[in-house]
Amino acid sequence: MFLLNKHAxxxxxxxPVDADTLGSAGADAIERHLAQRVDHAATPLHGLPGLASEFGIGTLHVKDEGHRLGLGSFKALGGGYAVTRLVLEAAEAQLGRSLGDDAFLLPEVRALVASMTFACATDGNHxxxxxxxxxxxxxxxxxxxxxGVSEERIAAIARFGAQIVRVAGTYDDSIVEAARMAGENGWIVVSDTSWPGYERVPGLVMQGYTAIVREALKQLLSAPTHVFVQAGVGGIAAAVAAHLALVLGEDRPVFTVVDPARAACIFEAARAGRxxxxxxxxxTVMAMLECYEPSPIAWRVLSRVADAFMTxxxxDAVAMMNRLARPTGGDPAIVGGESGVAGLAGLMRAMADPAIAGALGLDGSSRVLVINTEGATDPVQYEALVGLTPDAVRSVTPQARV
Known part of the structure; x- marks a missing residue:
């Protein structure tokens, strides 16, 4: 399914709040935070000349978030960043002075933080x-x-010392339960979706994602003409689209939001206008995108700066996982997770349909950017879908499978 943005x-x-959060000042803030992280390095940007030729476009680049902060997902930039901002703000309020981004190393701040518990609902990565x-x-x-969260993803969370609370239902049900339990226990909720009266924290989470765009624009020789980004509740798509619009203005790329057909909450918001x-x-196999209700602040942004919506x-996702794992035409091998490749799957669908490609202005001169939002965050599931382990894919060279 495909829709151009017809919202009023x-x-x-x-x-103004979204512009301040997701513009240059917001990107500056996450950049300062990352400068304090010893495990931080810019994630790679891969050129895919073989796939670009197959699609009939000028260039195709994939920003690979499978390498982000040791977590294998773009989500590493959101929740963890929001936690540090909230800690610093609480410490500044209690100590009565301004603190730098590394202040959580101070003994007086550590003493305060030891009594704090941060809670969230998750599909795994957040x-x-x-x-x-x-x-x-x-x-x-x-x-x-x-x-629906796999045991492998739960184990990956638990290794950071987190208390794991299992609940029945879907991701949306777990959001409600997280808010309830936090109220009962005095925990601080760090959600990547918003609701009435709760916008600042998910705004901080989205602000963290602007680091992806800033890095990509530095790595690219020319700004993209088209961008495809997947959506769960919409946070990553809104952050990327907003930052591109704010820093590039009239030169911003055509931006398409991609949903799983089985959990198309952003697409349906576009169709309904709300x-x-x-x-x-x-x-859906795209488990990290299996969300059934959009984040209101993400929709507020996307209704303004997204150009099109599709499912x-x-x-399609499984096909793109396998194509990235078995490169041809000089492309590198990339470990793309089920949800990570959804934007690229959207490009594939668009180029297979002349009407969609025409509506988006995709042709042989187009410079397309997509984001592999996760690697093999569930290695067992990845191997079942691809027939190769993540390590086996990483060992592949372009020449080996041409």
């Missing part, structure tokens, strides 16, 4: 980031997981 707010100015951030600053973490909750049906099938 399309191409209007962003809300919870891992919150748990890592809590461990980094010396706080506790309570991570609420629903029945955030709606979609029915829970058959689970992809599970088979």
């Amino acid at each position: 707010d399309y191409r209007t100015a962003l809300d 919870g891992r980031s919150v748990a890592q951030g809590a461990q980094l600053v010396g706080a506790k973490a309570a991570i609420i997981v629903h029945g 955030p709606i909750k979609v029915a829970h049906g058959e689970p 992809v099938e599970d088979a």
Whole structure:
């Protein structure tokens, strides 16, 4: 399914709060935070000349978040960053002075943080980031997981010392339960989705994602003409689209939001013209995108700066996982997770349909950027879908499978 943005707010100015959070000042803030992280390095940007030729476009680049901060996902930039910001703000309020980004190393700050517990609901990756951030600053973490979260992803969260709370239902159900438990226990909720009266923290999470765009624009020789980014509740897509619009202005690329067909909450919001909750049906293999209700602040942004919305099938994602794992035409091998390749699957679907390609202005001169938002965050599932282990894919050279 495909829709051009027909919302009344399309191409209007962003809300001032969103512009401040997701613009250059916001990117500066996450950049300062990352400068304090000994485990930080810019993630690679891969050129895919073989796939670009197959699609009939000028260039194709993939920003590979499978290498981010040891967590294998772009989510490493969001929850953990929000935890550190909240800790510093609490410490500044208690100590009565301004603190730098490395202040959580100070004994007086560590003493304060030891009594704090950060909680969130997760499909896997966001919870891992919150748990890592809590461990980094010396706080506790309570991570609420629903029945669809795999044991491998739960174990990856638990290794950061987090308390794991299992609940029935879907991701959306776990959000409600996380808020309830936090209220009962005095925990601080770090959610990547918003609701009425709760916007600042998910705004900080989205602000963390602007680091991806800033890095990519530095790594590219020319700004992209087209960008495809996947959506769960919409945070990553909104952060990327907003930052591109704010820093590039009229030269911003055509931006397409990609949803799994089985959990297309952003697509359905675009069709309805407002955030709606979609029915829970058959689970999608793109588990990290299996969200049934958009984040209101993400929709507020996307209604203004997204140009189009589309869906992809599970088979499309699996096909792209396998194509990246078995490169041709001089492309590098890339470990792309089920959800990580959804944006690239969207490009594949668009180029297979002349009407969609024409509507987006995709042709032989197009410079396309996509984001591999995760690597093999569930290695067992990855091997089952690709037929190769992640390590086996990493050992592949372009020449080996041409």
